[in-house]
Amino acid sequence: MKPHSGSKTKSRMENRLFNARSVLASMMLFVCSSCPLPAADFVVGADGKAKAVIAVNAEATVPEKNAVDLLAKYLGKVTGAEFAVVGENAVKADTPAIYVGQTKFAAGQGIDFSKLDREEWVIRSVGAGGVDALLISGGRPRGVLYGVLEFLEWQVGVHWFDPMTECIPSRPTLAVPPMNVRAKPAFAARGINPYVGYSKDNPKADLAPKSRAFWYAINKNCGLDSYDYITGDRETLKQFGGGEPFGSPSTAHNLFMYMPPDKYFDAHPEYYSLISGKRVRTTQICFSHPEVRAIFKQRLREYIKQDRVKANARSEAPPRFYVIMQQDTHPKIFCECEGCMKIFEREGANSGLLVDFVNDLARDIRNDYPDVTLVVFPYTSSIEPPRSLRLEENVAAWIGEYTGDSWRPLTHPHNKENLDLIRRWSAMSKITGTWDYSGTWQMGLRIPAPDIKPVAADIKTWHDLNGAIYKLNMSTPERRSFYWLDVWVALKMLDNPNQNPERLIDTYLQGYYGPAAPHLRKFIDYASETIAKSEEKIARNELYSLRWRQCYDLPFLNLEYYTRLGEFLDAAEKACPGQDGYARAVRRERLMVDRAVLMHWDWLAAKNKDLPFNREKIVQRFSANGAEWFNWYWESGFVLGGGSMSFDWPRRNLIETEASAFSEYGRKRELPEAFGGIASGDMIDFAWPEFAFDRPAEIQPDAAAFGGKAYHSKVNAYSARWGDQHQGLPSIRIGLNRHYSFPSLSSTWQEISIPRKDLPEDGKYHWYHVGAVPGYDHDTMLRIIGQVGKTAALPFSSLCRPGLENVPHKVYVSMRTENMNPDKAEKGKPELLAIDRVLFVKSAAAGKVDRGTAEGRLSETWDFETEDEALPEGWEVKKSGNPVIGITRQDPGRSNRSLKIEVVEQDKYAAVDSAPLEITAGRTYCLTAKYFAASYTFAPKVYIYFFDAEGKRLEPAASTANCSIKGNWNEIKLQGQAPQEAVAVKARFHSPAKNVGLVYFDEKGYRESSCPSIGRW
């Protein structure tokens, strides 16, 4: 193994001197004070000649041998000398030696290897009979390697700053001060997820996993997931002592892996959650049931045994941490059975059920497996700690707390509640940990600033709160300022949280940016101070932000900010005028600032009369720097962005597509005829340049499309299932969503549903009226469901559109499809759903749209995560007696929830009227709904009624239909023509008074036309 040498930037750091003693002082966990240290420095090499040999023992393991090779190789690179590696018995009496490994020499110095932990290392200077020696030893499997790395990084000055860059100082004369240190990484399980990808198209793709795994190994990123996921190359990682993967069956959401509902639910529904009086197979387990606990105890023992057999066969250390984590659904109470409710009421929190359960498992295994720690993962509905329970000593609380402000440390007042909550967990746990996401936005704009300062501070805070497990996701290297600086400094802090992160930042800047370092230091300090000074609370992370912020919600991202950053970058570029790695690294930071300016353009232009930027020049520079950055990865076998091996988006498009989008954006456009009467200020016009940002690879050339390109969502046809590929496939649903407004992961405002048989497939684009949104903002996106195995998402999130948050808009989508209509599809051809344009028209102006061109079905599901399960806004209940009416998770239709109407008394009735939907008089409307009539003799009914402008019902009902009673989900369909005075339509779901019974409804929707082939779609 050798580090990747694609880089021409091997930095020379002649002038960098390490204050070795003070670095070591901060690392010291144990110093043997009884052994006197030699008085003089240990001379490794002088004037380019080796002055010491490297001595090894015959029984060294593979990782220890590799550590020795690493030491010899890099001492050679630094000093220019060649270092001999000899057996320790062959060291001559008068030769200074570095003894590496579990050597006899080290044992002779009193080091007891059996007392050293897996990653614990010792470095000690020894003055033996007038001849100096240095020993580097450690535990197995990684202690010796970590000792060597400690020596190379902090005594010699070698650093591996990213998977493509190693930094090697030139020190022909190299001496190290006397030392005696023993330490190990502060977090036993630590890992930063890799965000450097592969593509099978890259001719050097087979190199990439190896060099990435090597980079992770030598930066002590021991990983938390399976080896394969974290590095893409288990074998390479193993060569360097492996990692710290979690035990079987998985790292997250694994209750159903322990106890699959398919295996147990039918015979034992009581093993699963009781919700609203019914056992549900899709939420959580029944935590208090003794048989459930017995199953888990047995399975846990099986998993541990299997893992040990496997680890033994692979000569790896077995896993020590076993996660038991709730399923990823968020019911208010996990299980409402008597046993669970008793615990819930005592502990006042769902976490009480989890902790009580896992404590029981922990007591069961602790005598047989004293080295195993079970891990509970409190998050979302279990984040609140239990009132009285403490975690057993062999249980860790791995806390997923995601609601704070990640651009500030946990100790900042913005994060007070978050830190208090973590403290409460810490007070009841011997071991804690976090799975964190550093502060970024997944889509659209990222703040052009490094976020390592809060991350570094938080690592220290967690360490002080018994932290032993730390997982950090740092995604989107292609969109984040100072990406590898963030990753590298975080890794060093995970190793030793007590060091000063500012010194690590300096080390990185000097090594990575050379003469530009002082200017980038100013950039970082200015950006950090500006953010620190601002009052704004900034979203916690990319997964669960409080709410996606508007880019213009952050007033500090203003002209002054971008101007100052530009000045620092100008000075940095001037300091390294060449084409070397330093210059490229500086241009890469320019890329991030340019991108932010381009995305912010409208906002900046609205705020500043004469914007002192040349847009065209910035676009050109963005394009050139982006291509350079991408190519640098590509030439080393990597792909910029991406994650694991299978993640093969052609990321090249990211830069190319964005650059062309930035240059296209804002050009004047022709409007389609139907929209001819609308003023440009009354609409937002999105074509490919504006929806190019989330998944740019899906913007494709398309001759039929407006502007020659369109968003393409392609799904391969699978020949094996072609026969029924289009049978029973759902309609295509196009919905308007708010993106990730946690805890409501998806809330659909409105959607249309188009049966596949209605798709024209004539090669042309057609307009569809999707519905209305209460306002346009950063969160808005289209979600397209119905393609096999795919939910496509088309966000419009990247460009600032200030001032429209509370202005209602109607939304029109221009779409075409291929091979999705079963009557027209060509066998074996991929399905294509293409969108070339989306128009948001202010509702006040939408009357001018010729609606004849915009056809579609407006519909509602109940798939939102309301707290109180109330009816949607505007719905009305009519009833006699006390029927049960509400949105429920029981027997849902295709969405997670449905509308439930249950009449429990004879001769009583219940009806629910939907909110009025605005319609056009004279047109025909088709209503469809899914229903499930569970226990009726007389059929429930559905009506549609039209209303005039005063809200008066126009009698009689336009149409009514009976639900047949079949004991499964069916569709009902009815239609009517709107009378001349009609302005709105409502649906009524009605349960008749003649009997008692239960009916569920889901997916109500209207189509502005007669129902296609009524009765049979």
Ligand SMILES: [Zn+2]
């Ligand atoms: Zn229960």
